[in-house]
Amino acid sequence: MAVGNKGVSVRLVGVQKVYGQRVVLDDLDLRIGKGEFIAIVGHSGTGKSTLLRLLAGLEQPTRGDVLIDDSPVTGLTPTARVMFQDARLLPWLSVFDNVAVVLPKPDKLQVEQALDRVGLLEHRHRWPAQLSGGQRQRVALARALVVRPPLLLLDEPLGALDALTRLEMQSLIESLWREERFTAVLVTHDVSEAVRLADRVICIADGRISLDLEVPLPRPRERSSSFLRLESKVLATILGRGSADDNEAHRVGSRGAAPMEA
Amino acid sequence: MSRWRMWFWNRVAPWVLPVAVLVIWQALGSAGVISRRILPTPLGVVDAALMLARQGVLWTYIATSAARAFSGFFIGATVGFTLGTLNGISKKASRLLDTPIQMIRTIPHLALVPLVIVWFGIGEQAKVFLVALGTAIPMYMNTYFGIQSLDPGLLEMARVYRFSRLKMFGRVILPGALPSVLSGVRYSLGVMWVTLIVAETISANSGIGYMVMNAQEFMQMNIVVLGVVLYALLGKLSDVIARVLETRLLRWHPIGMQAV
Known part of the structure; x- marks a missing residue:
């Protein structure tokens, strides 16, 4: 088992995932640096969890490659550990x-x-x-x-928790990540969670990356005006609107979200 | 509620009716309202028990019956558990074996008594075979069901963490199926006594069933009733064993936790 303190780099090259007739991910390219914290947001059924399962090696891509430290993943990714929505x-x-x-x-x-x-x-x-x-x-x-583990995959691990516990868990995950410097990929519905934790927030829509946004804020992050600006930018992308001045709920897709996406 | 009342309702109340029935039964018997040829009095049954115990045959009969019951159960439970586990783990095995087992399940195993007597005579094997057949089926069903209804999330977790086959079985599959397996044990123990009683009543030359059939020939009704009481006590004993197993082995279970 590959075990170490340093994170791994992750690369997806032209990844496509098809379930039956449905194209869940299409020609997706993504680079994640060593020790980077990435958040993936998007509506239910946009392939966020599928992406995570590809990184874990729980599923294989229909086309394209998943590379961990430049070597392609076949079978379960040995360096990855997964945290699911339920414990x-x-x-x-x-x-x-x-x-x-x-x-x-x-x-x-x-x-x-x-x-x-x-x-x-x-x-x-x-x-x-x-x-x-x-x-x-x-x-x-x-x-x-x-x-x-050099790679921690988080599949909406805080989705089922109450708001206060969720904040505590976010701080805990952040501080552990800062201590150990593993590479982290977080799938979430919660846009402010994504902006609070991630170096980069990635939105997926129709199987493709619709936004790849750096979050250049110092940690630990407060809900400052720049925080809120980034948050509304992500929200606007997800909701498919140009305007960022929407007073919609900050949590997207939290209602009726399926626990596990196809 | 005062402590005395609590104690009464918790400890005494469940025994009020059974004791009352015994007292009335004894009174009616003593008064000659019920003929002893039809139903012996409770004290008559106790007399019979004491007499047979003094002769030593009572213990021999109980030991013979218990040995038959538990060796049949042991064989049946082992076979049922093994087949259930095999079919639960392997898709190919279940494709091959589940349908024939389900077909056997629909046959009441007691319907095989005439066949079994032809095959094995009226010796020990016949009874052990019937008990084994009767107990194997519920053990199989519950083990198979227990493994099939395991949480797929836990199995996936174990896969992500690369559990070895042995760890997967010992730490995930077996403990996960255990509550269902134990209800199989409890059900099988019930089937075990019913099967044994039928088998011993039809043909035996020792055991409780033999004692009862013998007593019936000589109209010793108190020994007949004693036999029924013994079966009830042994049935209760195996239920207690099953209960102890459950509370011991399922300490982690939210239901088991309250019981501890």
Whole structure:
């Protein structure tokens, strides 16, 4: 298993993904630098999650290549760890064992460090059913990060959490990312989450990239006027309008969003 | 509610009616309203139990019946669990095996009694075979169902984390199917006693069923009723075993947690 502190670079070259008759991603090119934090936003069913699943190697592209550190991905991407919308903890294992189980050789210290980093060390003997939704996602985060993966893929991991917990989790993910410098790809419906966390926000519409926007704001980010300007720019792209002065809700597609897209 | 009342409703209330029935039954029997040829009194049943226990045959009969029941269950449960696991894990295996097993399932296994007697005679094998056949089916169904209804999200997670086949089975599939497997165990234990009772009543030369059939010939009604009581107690015992297994093994389960 490739494990290390430094992130990997990711490149998609002419990637197309077709499910039956439906073209989900079409001739997509994308470069992600080592240690970069990318957010992908867009309506449900635009292929955001598909893109993430291609990066994880859970799906193979119909055409084109996915390159991690310049070598093409075949099968599961060994350097990647995925955090899903639901925590997907094994209910029959304690918090500690849920993290330990993903290690080839269980290492008590390594597991405890990972749990400590997400602030759950004192809950290590609990069952997942005894935790709140936010705590469960933190265990999932510890599990994803315990091997210090070079690539972390986040598939709307905060979508099911309440607003306050979501803010806490955003700070946690940001601080862990700043400490460990893995490459991060976050799929989200929440535009302000994307602007808050990402170096670059990418919008996908009709299987193509419709916006690739740098977020040159210092961290940790506050909702300053430049923050809001970037946010409305992203929103305008998603909503397909030229004008950015729309007072629409900031969260796009949050209603009736399918948990897993095709 | 006062503590005394709580104690009464929780501990005493469930036993009020059964005890009342016993008392009335005994009173009617003692008064001669019910003929002892038709129904013995509760004390008569206790007498029969004490007499047979003193002779030592009671324990032999119970041990023989329990040995038949549990060896049949052990064989049946192992076969059912193995086939259920195999079909749950392998698509090819389930294509090959599920339909024939489902066909066998629709046959009431007790309908095979005449055939089994021809095959095995009236020896031990016949009874063990019937119990094994009867218990294998619910074990198979519940194991197979338990594996099929595993959360696909967890399986995908295990794939992303590159679980080995062994880890996948031991840490994801087996524990995930366990609640269903255990309800299979409980159901099978029920089938086990029913099958044994039928098999022993039809043909046996030892065991509780033999004791009952023998007593019936001599109109010893108190021993007949004793047999029924013994089956009830053994059935209750296996239910308790299943319950203990469930609370032990499913501590992680939100339902199990409340019970602990």
